[in-house]
Amino acid sequence: MRFNNLAELIELAEKESKPIYEIMIEEHVRETGETREKVVAQMTESFDVMMASVQRGLKEDIKSFSGLTGGDAKRVYEYAQQGKTLLGKQATEAVAMALSTSEVNAAMGLVVATPTAGSCGILPGVLSSLSGSLGLEKEQLVLGMFTAAAVGYVVANNASISGAGGGCQAEVGSATAMAAAAAVELAGGSPAQAIQAAGLALKNVLGLVCDPVAGLVEVPCIIRNGFGSVLALAGADMALAGVRSVIPPDEVIMAMYNIGKVMPVELRETAMGGLADTPTARKIEQQIYGNELNEA
Amino acid sequence: MSSFRHSFDIIGPVMIGPSSSHTAGAARLGRSARSICGAQPERAEIMLFGSFAKTYKGHGTDVALVAGLLDFETHDSRIPRSLKIAEEVGMEVLFRMGKPNPDLHPNTVRIRLTQGERAFELMGCSIGGGAIEILEINQFKVKITAAYPTLVIPHVDQFGVVAAVTAILSKYQLNISAMEVARRGRGREALMVIGMDERPSQEAVQEIVALEAVHDVSIITPS
Missing domain, CATH: 3.30.1330.90 (D-3-phosphoglycerate dehydrogenase; domain 3)
Structure with a gap:
């Protein structure tokens, strides 16, 4: 890749007068030697899997691996159809679709990790909502996935996209930043605005810990995906309005990395702290595993 | 990288x-x-x-x-x-x-x-x-990283083995993206790990296995 951080990415995009997704596709072709058609076709396949998981969660009565979660996506989607939501119909639908994908994931269903499975709801939630609000075609949404990938690439190589490595900020946070940037480009914003949106959104999840109840990717992961989708849309709107992050987005990523490094191990996907260490969480754990855990 | x-x-x-x-x-x-x-x-x-x-x-x-x-x-x-x-x-x-x-x-x-x-x-x-x-x-x-097909070759540490393996890869026009060699000691058990841009053909693998100092060849592929 010819860029290692977001500043270099914007510089490339501006110098060549191309959107971020175009730079990302070209870099991919250069790195792998595959044709552009093949790369776009592969992304389209991932898009199809993503949308199938969105739809599955809205139609089926999903029950998770543990029986703890499921059905919230349907609930929120039906509520959005009544047309009286506080966020507005499109943003509420983004929440429903983000929840939907995450519920399918918790049920050991087929999903696309974007960038992780624990945060797999945010990008599809935002993309499906945009297809409604902006009337975008599938081909355009697939291009937006490359914008998201470019931001994720920088975060993954400069910080972390693993809850065990850097807490939930590294998963839901990264996904939110990726989706925010994609939303800006799909709405016709500039590469610089897209990166600002990523920085703005990421700032709001710094410090978010990974504290999965009973070690399951369910509570609070699913709900956090729902919130992440709205946060991404809000970040995109702010950036499109001209808001800039005072701390440059690359430095926000650096801050995320540093916070992850000093985050106690109890709060990095070990189910030892945070929500996982509440009386209710411990009771749930006991109900699911009985005494098996103690033996381990 | x-x-x-x-x-x-x-x-x-x-x-x-x-x-x-x-x-x-x-x-x-x-x-x-x-x-x-x-x-x-x-x-x-x-x-x-x-x-x-x-x-x-x-x-x-x-x-x-x-x-x-x-x-x-x-x-x-x-x-x-x-x-x-x-x-x-x-x-x-x-x-x-x-x-x-x-x-x-x-x-x-x-x-x-x-x-x-x-x-x-x-x-x-x-x-x-x-x-x-x-x-x-x-x-x-x-x-x-297993992002690329990777050849794992246990062999005996001796003169010319590495050159023989890379010569075979070169003959099949296969590019090496990364390479590591380690051994337990001089003349003892050793391991060669070779990152490839593409998966080598069965033919190429068989030629490597046929080398006297090579015990085995396995390929870790991205999935």
Whole structure:
């Protein structure tokens, strides 16, 4: 890749007068030697899997691996159809679709990790909502996935996209930043605005810990995906309005990395702290595993 | 080198949930170990560390590792049933918890496989989003991301083996992207690890296996 951080990415995009997704596709072709058609076709396949998981969660009565979660996506989607939501119909639908994908994931269903499975709801939630609000075609949404990938690439190589490595900020946070940037480009914003949106959104999840109840990717992961989708849309709107992050987005990523490094191990996907260490969480754990855990 | 190389390391893998690091990454680690073994292992001893040890049940890490040992890819719908399938095909699986070790990545696993008289060992970690790093093979320290097809070649440390192997790859016009060689001592057991841009043909592999100093060739492929 010819860029290692977001500043270099914007510089490339501006110098060549191309959107971020175009730079990302070209870099991919250069790195792998595959044709552009093949790369776009592969992304389209991932898009199809993503949308199938969105739809599955809205139609089926999903029950998770543990029986703890499921059905919230349907609930929120039906509520959005009544047309009286506080966020507005499109943003509420983004929440429903983000929840939907995450519920399918918790049920050991087929999903696309974007960038992780624990945060797999945010990008599809935002993309499906945009297809409604902006009337975008599938081909355009697939291009937006490359914008998201470019931001994720920088975060993954400069910080972390693993809850065990850097807490939930590294998963839901990264996904939110990726989706925010994609939303800006799909709405016709500039590469610089897209990166600002990523920085703005990421700032709001710094410090978010990974504290999965009973070690399951369910509570609070699913709900956090729902919130992440709205946060991404809000970040995109702010950036499109001209808001800039005072701390440059690359430095926000650096801050995320540093916070992850000093985050106690109890709060990095070990189910030892945070929500996982509440009386209710411990009771749930006991109900699911009985005494098996103690033996381990 | 960056651990995440391009779009599909970020958007992807297409996978059975619920966790890219604890399920998809674990399946890839299991499948890598299986590749080194070259066949269905008869027995697998799996030691989990850090977050893997703490959350493996909820994240399906145990199920995914065993799925990988059965050669399933990350999107295989049989993953949730892997423990049962392992039983059916007669693969004995044992899980152990490793002592906490702050020097290890929080998602680390050590897999010992036996197949007849032969034993294999792989240690690796899952670094996020389904990406993995292999840190040890048969107690040789390595650094493999398994993002590209990787040749693993146990051999005897002697003059000219490395040149002979690379000559064969060159003859088939195969490009090497990374390479490591390690040995237990002069003239003793050694290991060559070669990252490739593409998977070598069966023909090329057979030529390498035919070299006198080479014990075996296995290929770890991205999945």
